[in-house]
Amino acid sequence: MTVPVWQDRSCQRHITCDVAIVGAGVVGAYLALTLSRQGLDVVVLEARFPAAGATGRNAGMALTGLGEYYHTVIERHGRATARSAWQRTLANGRRTRALHDELDLAYEACGSLLLAIDDAEAAELRSAADAMAVDGLPAVYHAADPLGRGFAAALEQPQDIGIDPVRFTEAMLAASGAMLLENSEVYALVAGDGGVAVRSRLATVRAGHALLATNAYSPLLHPSFRGRVLPTRAQMLLTAASPRILETLAYANYGYEYFWQLPDGRVLMGGWRKGYRDQEVGYTDETTEEIQRGLETFLRERFPEVSQCVELRWSGVMGFSPDGMPLVGVLPDLPCVGYAVGFTGHGLGLGIEAGDDLLATVLRGEPEGIFAASRIESPAD
Ligand SMILES: Cc1cc2nc3c(=O)[nH]c(=O)nc-3n(C[C@H](O)[C@H](O)[C@H](O)COP(=O)(O)OP(=O)(O)OC[C@H]3O[C@@H](n4cnc5c(N)ncnc54)[C@H](O)[C@@H]3O)c2cc1C
Structure with missing residues (x-):
């Protein structure tokens, strides 16, 4: 991701907040809603518009499970991990239904x-x-x-449901009340003042933490994702x-x-x-x-x-991701920047639960859990 000198207006607008979220897909919107409800000041930076990425282009199926069948995932990851991954997708489904009810959105049960x-x-x-x-x-x-x-x-x-992923994302963002900077591609993450400066085409956002919800686009933003997303x-x-x-x-x-x-x-x-x-x-x-x-x-x-x-x-x-499970972790060079990416075609089935793991890891310093990105070697490690 690059920005030429003629388009770089990052110095013309400075914003300070508790948490900056990069990406306004279903995962970024869920993070914004959750953090705002915890009383944190949140800014969402989106390169294009909400749900412009995979979230707005998918089939709307919130399914139980991963991309491979259950016994295959047991063979690959072990029984405890497979069971836990499936339980997380079941929980994700229950919470997706509850959020739809709360936000007054229809879904197909x-x-x-x-x-x-x-x-x-x-x-x-x-x-x-x-x-x-x-x-x-x-x-x-x-x-x-x-x-x-x-x-x-x-x-x-x-238990699986069909949803309108664009309405869901838009409704979570609206309910969050978070500041949304559209058309504001992030091109650099710079450490400073005990947090991070998130530099985008239209503004610089200084925050204690940044969360990347950039899924497929993550390798364009940070080299540690290359070969992993x-x-x-x-x-x-x-x-x-x-x-x-x-x-x-x-x-x-x-x-x-x-x-x-x-x-x-x-x-x-x-x-x-x-x-x-x-x-x-x-x-x-x-x-x-x-x-x-x-x-x-x-x-x-x-x-x-x-x-x-x-x-x-x-x-x-x-x-x-290389092994079909999401990647949750922090950047090797910027521990105040975390990410939940690599959904391997199942972000509607796991985005909420992986988002929770991200919040626990980055904001509360808890272990990353079954989706820990450290299981897959990064070229930047
Ligand atoms: C055709 C298709 C069908 C699918 N069907 C299903 C399905 O039925 N069920 C299911 O569970 N999953 C499905 N998926 C996958 C699912 O859509 C994704 O897993 C999910 O949308 C990921 O959400 P996300 O928020 O992580 O990423 P995205 O929705 O891709 O959002 C990332 C956002 O980040 C923004 N962004 C990226 N880089 C930057 C930057 N540098 N600065 C600012 N913003 C940035 C992008 O513009 C984008 O809006 C499908 C995907 C496709 C393409």
Whole structure:
């Protein structure tokens, strides 16, 4: 992230506050709301506008779990970590529902189905269901496709919800009463006066602490994120209103495909990244013909009655971590600056809980917990 001399107006406006938050996505908005409610003076600096990043471009699914199935996460991280991660997503879901009620926002309490595309994935779902049952995690395994659409099996998670992530983010920001500096890209974090000076295009904000909620964009702001937060593109489309085909959120092919029929009948579908993982990287906001064709073909083959009129196509940038779990920590050179990033396509399922870990770590000096970024080596360490 760079700012040329002609655009740098950071010296023209000086603001002092308790905590500066960089990024006004769902995570930054949640942090602003929580800190303001604790009586702290908060300023949010946003490069563009609220929910301009992945938050405003996602599928709106607040799901239980991570990007891999439960038994796979046990193999990778150990049972205690996997169980704890799942419990955190369940807590995140409960708190997302409570915040929606409190802020008078609607959500779809429709549950989700993880759908197996073949027998091999069905066996994986069965293993996931068995391991979840052992750990008392809520899920119902269906050995036959509950949708009757040629899937090989399904895992139902009744507690999952669909939300409008933009309204949610805007409502949290508004309720926080925090000062919001839009169009104010942060380009430097400088230690000083027992805190940090956050220099952005339009102002310098001096704060005791700064919190980075910059997800995919984090490597552009600080070198310690390079190789630890990997910008990964996802594409979506939205069809015209169609006959009702689906009552739940749906997540298929190990989560590579996801779809949801909105209350107005339009169908949101995203994914088709599996065969294009090398291409779907970086920050370019564009859709590609191959992936969009793949999404349309998937819908046509499984749900032929869905309208083939596509109203919108878009892309967004997710911040993947190397092991699929978020990264919570403090900058190696600036311990008063913390971050919660690397949500790996699950920020609606974990942003609130990871945000709480960030607040505990940076403001109260508590251990970072299961999402501690120190588990992954940084080039700046
Ligand atoms: C197509 C797509 C579908 C997805 N579907 C789902 C889903 O269904 N469920 C789910 O849980 N997750 C999903 N995700 C992922 C989810 O959107 C993210 O995990 C989540 O939005 C991350 O929120 P965030 O606030 O951390 O980051 P972001 O929403 O990306 O916000 C970061 C903000 O920081 C700002 N910023 C960055 N750098 C700077 C800087 N230097 N100065 C000032 N501001 C800065 C950006 O402009 C941006 O507004 C999807 C993502 C995509 C792209």
